[in-house]
Amino acid sequence: MADRMLQFVRLDQHQPDKRPATARREDFAEIYQDFAPQAAAAQSSRCSQCGVPFCQVHCPLSNNIPDWLKLTAEGRLEEAYEVAAATNTFPEICGRICPQDRLCEGNCVIEKDFGSVTIGSVEKYITDTAWENGWVKAPKPRRELAQSVGIIGAGPGGLAAAERLRMRGYQVHVYDRYDRVGGLMIYGIPNFKLEKEVVLRRWKQFEEGGIQFHLNVAVGRDITLEDLRVKHDAVLIATGVYKARDMAAPGIGLPGIVPALDYLTASNRAGLGENVPGMASGTMNAAGKRVVVIGGGDTAMDCVRTAVRQGATSVTCLYRRDKANMPGSMREVYNAEEEGVVFEWLGAPEAFLGDAAVTAVRAQRMHLGLPDATGRQQVAPIPGSSFDLPADLVIMALGFDPEDLPKAFNEPALPVTRWGTLKVDHRTMMTALPGVFAAGDIVRGASLVVWAIRDGRDAAETMHHYIEQKTAALAVAAE
Template sequence: MVDRMLQFVSVHQHQPDKRVAAERRHDFDEIYRDFDIPQAEVQSSRCSQCGVPFCSVHCPLSNHIPDWLKLTAEGRLEEAYEVSSATNNFPEICGRICPQDRLCEGNCVIEKGFESVTIGAVERFITDNAWEQGWVKPVRPRQERRESVGIIGAGPGGLAAAEQLRKQGYQVHVYDRYDRVGGLMIYGIPGFKLEKDIVLRRHALLAEGAIEFHLGKGVATEDSDTEISFATLRHRHDAVLIAAGVYKSRELGGPGSGLPGIVKALDYLTVSNRRSLGDDVPEFDSGLLNAAGKNVVVIGGGDTAMDCVRTAVRQGAKSVKCLYRRDRANMPGSLREVKNAEEEGVEFVWLAAPEAFLGDDMVTGVRAVRMKLGLPDASGRQSVDAVEQSGFTLEADIVIKALGFDPEELPTLWGEPALEVSRWGTLKVGQKTFMTSLPGVFAAGDIVRGASLVVWAIRDGRDAAAQMHRWMGARAEQPLSVAAE
């Protein structure tokens, strides 16, 4: 091991080469180039193989990171893939979009003084290489079960649960209101972070493993050609998992907030991604959700805001500004994404918040005020206060609200008042069981924890699948007279 590993003292960190900003501003291709085998082996050899791997501790999936780094350094790439995929259903996706600077790499033991191991890039390489070598296979359960499971939502949580349950032999049916599999991975995250064929090939693999997808099929109170009632789902399947995500955009008030030209981030990103997928998109063609030649102001400081500003650059915006009420150190988004955005020409207006929106028939500007950080609040985060007499105006032809997402009112939308929700509108579940207030109905992902990371949705989906398997197994072992009750 000494010969292969612990090379951080002599080998410098090297991230995959990044396309220059002048080139990548004009397309939606991923900005990072791939490692080749020698690069992946050398970078993996920098791992210190520490006794307490904080990279794994701070990974929501508890990935066995030091193990697959060592296997990669030794050239045992198929074994590295087997270890990586044992805890993660979509490692090539997490390797691309996880905020490694806040999770595994940000907690790497050698990070202080030697820079962290390039964990995300190696993770991506391992599975991309496995696809090229034909090592990624569809699920083939050893034994088929008669029980069927209905999963609402084809995002990362629902897909992870679907694959785990299919491995156990269950008949798995996934329902989604959209026409493609992936949820926000297909329509929310831009191609420069996650090219769409990466998601589509996973869909094809899951379908090859006999998971049934019912696309363009939303859940409602009554059955129709495009919708299925929640009651029908419960009757049709032995267990149901709700992994619907959170899609209701948070609103922004103030004078002029209803002006045309003020749009929701998800609407804007969905239109852009649909166009990249080759769909006809009238909202783009009309210019309504097209930033070409416009002064763009994005309000927010999370990863969705970063997706919006970088998309606007690629659409040919005249100027792109990001307005955020806190400073760089306190923004929730990935600092790596901020750096990428700045390289591409985005201007960040820190410590500023909107007061009003200007314009008559269309938005023409944002009146903002400077902010200052105050004392920590109950959550431990510094409060923000407006600075008196500090107002200023930003010119804007389109304003994009990237303020986060809240859950939809599922009990009302689905006609199921017995489905209990928290005060935030998320579904209530048992802490260990993942079961909702309805017997046999489970929930996982953002619809339970609130808007979060893809990697957390995968973790929740896997854990919920394990609890569903346990619950259905217990029911199968009950005497018929008890089960009938």
């Protein structure tokens, strides 16, 4: 083991510097400064190189984190990138948006006494350095195959599968109903967490590698699932989940109450230089407004921090549990607090007030009780505890459910679970339709980008085996 490692006893944890909150409130640029090479090497050297790397165990992609930390500490950055890219299609994206405090860093063995290794920041540093030096290559196979695959959805799951299948030589066609590649990475995640050029450069690179994108193409409207099954040897559905969860409450239909994804999409499209009617009219613009965001996940944090940057006069996050029970990244909560967001813990909406438009959210205090079957504490309202939060714009960030794909695709034989997600054989990731696979959020429900990448890569392997077996069977039948 290199003598550069195990430096956690000598070196304190240090994240890359953050821009001051007063400055970052004024723009949508990423908030963290770049790691200096010496700082990245020093922080990597804090790794304990433990025999059972819990950081790797708790990474959905099983990234070889101790290996590329050691290589970074030794200044072998090109090798570090190769190791990182071997298991992760988008390490530069995961380094920026993964909730490391809940995954790799949160399970680092030195976390309790010394502070975890800054894994996410080092991952970002390695990959950004790789891009700068031209080490990131387009997915060009050694040999071309005649078989083709169709992938529905150009989000992280679909793109991860596309890259893996292209590397094997398949003719890969990706279909997406939107006008850009990236899915929620483009339209759902704000620039201050993930600048869009980071995603768009992968799109350009994948096209250079021979992956063909068919944009503004909606399955069920412009082409049928049956058409794709006839055209391709295998099809992957990786559409994600976009249907906003709603709630029943008096006043829920008032103008000024908007779904989180609609709000974030409008902001991101404006940031990409588009003329967005909702921004111009003010319906999706928080400027000069009192904003209340309802929810406690990462999407809620994206909304409150976007509203701050749009110039809201006040931004409040209303969440029915306490801070310790928030499902979102605690790091994002701290960033939001620094930027002036007010959190109303243990509060749940019961009505929306107003005549022509929303003017306030009536909420009531909640009490945390005993854990339920999932281990989370149940919540119950406290009688007589209602209070009003003034609001000109209310953003509903209650999570996402799957769309009705059998109806949208006009394919009633496509099976779904009782939650509306696609039903698959989890050993093969294939649906009941032969040759039609599914991966990502449309199977597991709304989840993390890193899980979508894992599912996409796994689906690519099972699709490859399916096509091999199908090709072999056709060859035997032809003899």
